[in-house]
Amino acid sequence: xxxNERLATLKYNKDKESHLTxxxxxxxxxxDKVCTYICPxxxxxxxxxxxxxxxxxxxxxxxxxxxIACEKKNIIWRYPNCEYGVKYKNG
Amino acid sequence: xxxxxxxxxxxGAGPAGVSAAITLARAGKKVLLVERGDCAGDKNVFGxxxxxxxxxxxxxxxxxxxxxxxxxxxxxxxxxxDYNSTQISYKYxxxxxxxxxxxxxxxxxxxxxxxxxxxxxxxxxxxxVNELILxxxxxxxxxxxxEEFYSDIVIIADGVNSLLAKQIGLRKEIKDSDVSLSVKxxxxxNKEKLEDRFNLDEEDxxxxxxxxxxxxxxxxxxxxxxxxxxxxxxxxxxLDEIKKLKVKPYELxxxxxxxxxxxxxxKNGETIEYSSHxxxxxxxxxxxxxxxxxxxxxxxxxxLVNNIHFExxxxxxxxxxxxxxxxxxxxxxxxxxxxSLSKYHTKLKESIILKDLKTHRNTIEVIKKxxxxxxxxxxxxxxxxLEILTSADGVEKKVKYxxxxxxxxxxxxxxxxxxxxxxxxxxxxxK
Ligand SMILES: Cc1cc2nc3c(=O)[nH]c(=O)nc-3n(C[C@H](O)[C@H](O)[C@H](O)COP(=O)(O)OP(=O)(O)OC[C@H]3O[C@@H](n4cnc5c(N)ncnc54)[C@H](O)[C@@H]3O)c2cc1C
Ligand code: SF4
Ligand code: SF4
Numbered sequence: 001x002x003x004n005e006r007l008a009t010l011k012y013n014k015d016k017e018s019h020l021t022x023x024x025x026x027x028x029x030x031x032d033k034v035c036t037y038i039c040p041x042x043x044x045x046x047x048x049x050x051x052x053x054x055x056x057x058x059x060x061x062x063x064x065x066x067x068i069a070c071e072k073k074n075i076i077w078r079y080p081n082c083e084y085g086v087k088y089k090n091g
Numbered sequence: 092x093x094x095x096x097x098x099x100x101x102x103g104a105g106p107a108g109v110s111a112a113i114t115l116a117r118a119g120k121k122v123l124l125v126e127r128g129d130c131a132g133d134k135n136v137f138g139x140x141x142x143x144x145x146x147x148x149x150x151x152x153x154x155x156x157x158x159x160x161x162x163x164x165x166x167x168x169x170x171x172x173d174y175n176s177t178q179i180s181y182k183y184x185x186x187x188x189x190x191x192x193x194x195x196x197x198x199x200x201x202x203x204x205x206x207x208x209x210x211x212x213x214x215x216x217x218x219x220v221n222e223l224i225l226x227x228x229x230x231x232x233x234x235x236x237x238e239e240f241y242s243d244i245v246i247i248a249d250g251v252n253s254l255l256a257k258q259i260g261l262r263k264e265i266k267d268s269d270v271s272l273s274v275k276x277x278x279x280x281n282k283e284k285l286e287d288r289f290n291l292d293e294e295d296x297x298x299x300x301x302x303x304x305x306x307x308x309x310x311x312x313x314x315x316x317x318x319x320x321x322x323x324x325x326x327x328x329x330l331d332e333i334k335k336l337k338v339k340p341y342e343l344x345x346x347x348x349x350x351x352x353x354x355x356x357x358k359n360g361e362t363i364e365y366s367s368h369x370x371x372x373x374x375x376x377x378x379x380x381x382x383x384x385x386x387x388x389x390x391x392x393x394x395l396v397n398n399i400h401f402e403x404x405x406x407x408x409x410x411x412x413x414x415x416x417x418x419x420x421x422x423x424x425x426x427x428x429x430x431s432l433s434k435y436h437t438k439l440k441e442s443i444i445l446k447d448l449k450t451h452r453n454t455i456e457v458i459k460k461x462x463x464x465x466x467x468x469x470x471x472x473x474x475x476x477l478e479i480l481t482s483a484d485g486v487e488k489k490v491k492y493x494x495x496x497x498x499x500x501x502x503x504x505x506x507x508x509x510x511x512x513x514x515x516x517x518x519x520x521x522k
Pocket of ligand 1: 102103104105106107108125126127128131132134135136137138139140141142218219220221248249250251273274275325327368369370389390391392396401402403404405407
């Protein structure tokens with residue numbers, strides 16, 4: 001089962017603005033880019049050409065792993081505004 | 092609610108927050124319970140089981156009306172090698188003396204918040220607290236997206252990430268070795284089939300913990316729980332370990348699901364929900380300062396989880412109750428200072444929460460050091476031993492025994508063959 005199929009099992013209410021932000025200059029100097037593999041929803045993807053982090057915030061599971069794992073503490077992390085984000089039916 | 096002012100505000104309607112709020116309402120206090128989800132439970136994930144005795148202290152005889160899935164009657168440990176497994180099972184009759192129940196957190200948390208409302212708690216879902224309001228170094232209220240609310244005391248129950256405890260400096264960012272990441276799937280399967288596969292009577296349930304296999308040599312634990320007509324399957328792994336592994340969390344879950352022993356239970360099921368959540372695992376040494384002027388922290392926000400015994404919800408509820416009792420006294424005495432609220436810490440120390448966490452303050456270290464023995468050698472030895480015992484293949488027994496013993500010596504298990512559980516317990520009992 002791939003990640004997109006997994007995420008398709010979930011109900012989300014997509015916010016207009018991202019609740020996750022990074023400073024791309026800091027990411028550029030980050031060797032490991034741990035956020036790109038640690039995230040259980042595959043939210044982060046580094047765009048080599050444009051040197052920016054693509055953040056698919058609408059898929060976020062609001063777990064908090066990325067903000068702790070990022071060595072450079074470069075993720076400004078908050079919860080989506082209320083009524084937005086993921087909504088579990090089983091939990 | 093006059094001028095947006097109550098006696099107490101509780102932030103977060105998980106087990107900790109609801110238990111605190113309901114205890115306060117029962118004592119006649121005016122309490123506001125705030126939750127960011129559309130309903131309590133919308134944002135919450137666990138394994139898992141709630142524990143009957145401690146849950147009943149807040150919700151007496153809850154099993155008669157609450158949305159529970161199954162009453163646990165069997166606890167299993169799976170020791171996996173690459174393809175084989177040894178399963179240890181502890182089975183008991185539950186009738187009339189329930190120990191634990193599986194629940195669906197979305198339904199369970201919602202039911203708990205409804206009980207709180209019935210008992211007089213002002214309940215505000217769809218309300219995200221952005222920050223605490225401070226005045227002269229006292230916490231005096233909360234700022235939500237749209238409004239401000241004031242109170243004499245705020246109880247922080249906002250879970251493992253606790254942005255609010257961080258705001259006021261009671262907590263720093265968690266270390267990645269003090270937290271584990273879990274991923275989980277809920278798999279739908281025909282009810283009768285589920286009962287056949289797990290050998291269960293109607294309404295009875297099974298809780299499984301999984302060591303080894305794809306999780307070998309990692310500080311990680313798999314789990315599988317039976318619900319009415321779904322199976323919850325997942326694992327948790329220390330965040331620092333998965334960082335090193337450079338593997339995507341869901342790929343490791345695929346490997347676990349594909350193990351022959353595990354896949355037999357879930358085959359032909361349909362994954363109806365994928366989820367992820369953190370678990371505080373730093374134990375005693377990671378517990379932050381728990382109170383300050385006008386504020387206390389409870390549950391996962393205070394890192395009160397005993398991961399050796401899979402206890403979280405029960406400690407969350409108990410810490411909520413103890414904080415509420417402290418708050419009731421403080422309100423009666425009109426003293427909301429940190430010295431008044433320090434009684435919460437004393438109560439925690441006298442309770443099983445900090446006693447048990449203290450007992451296990453070094454256990455994780457022992458397990459981490461011996462993770463190869465626990466997750467790799469034990470499963471292999473158990474399977475090999477049972478293979479020898481049960482295989483009639485014309486090979487002389489002595490030859491087999493010699494080979495087995497040689498293997499043990501080669502793998503260095505003689506020195507580490509003092510059962511780990513005993514080692515860990517011994518360490519716990521040392522002062
Ligand atoms: C995979 C997994 C398996 C587990 N298995 C078990 C088990 O089998 N048995 C067991 O007892 N425990 C288990 N636990 C642990 C257990 O789930 C937790 O210990 C327990 O839920 C903690 O309760 P809590 O109320 O402190 O926090 P939570 O349950 O996390 O509740 C926090 C609440 O606060 C809300 N919130 C957060 N921030 C804000 C804000 N700013 N404003 C408003 N609301 C906010 C959240 O939406 C949430 O409802 C497991 C945990 C995980 C992740
Ligand atoms: S880990 Fe942090 S610094 Fe590195 S790429 Fe990700 S967000 Fe940027
Ligand atoms: S909070 Fe969790 S799901 Fe969301 S982006 Fe970070 S790691 Fe991914």
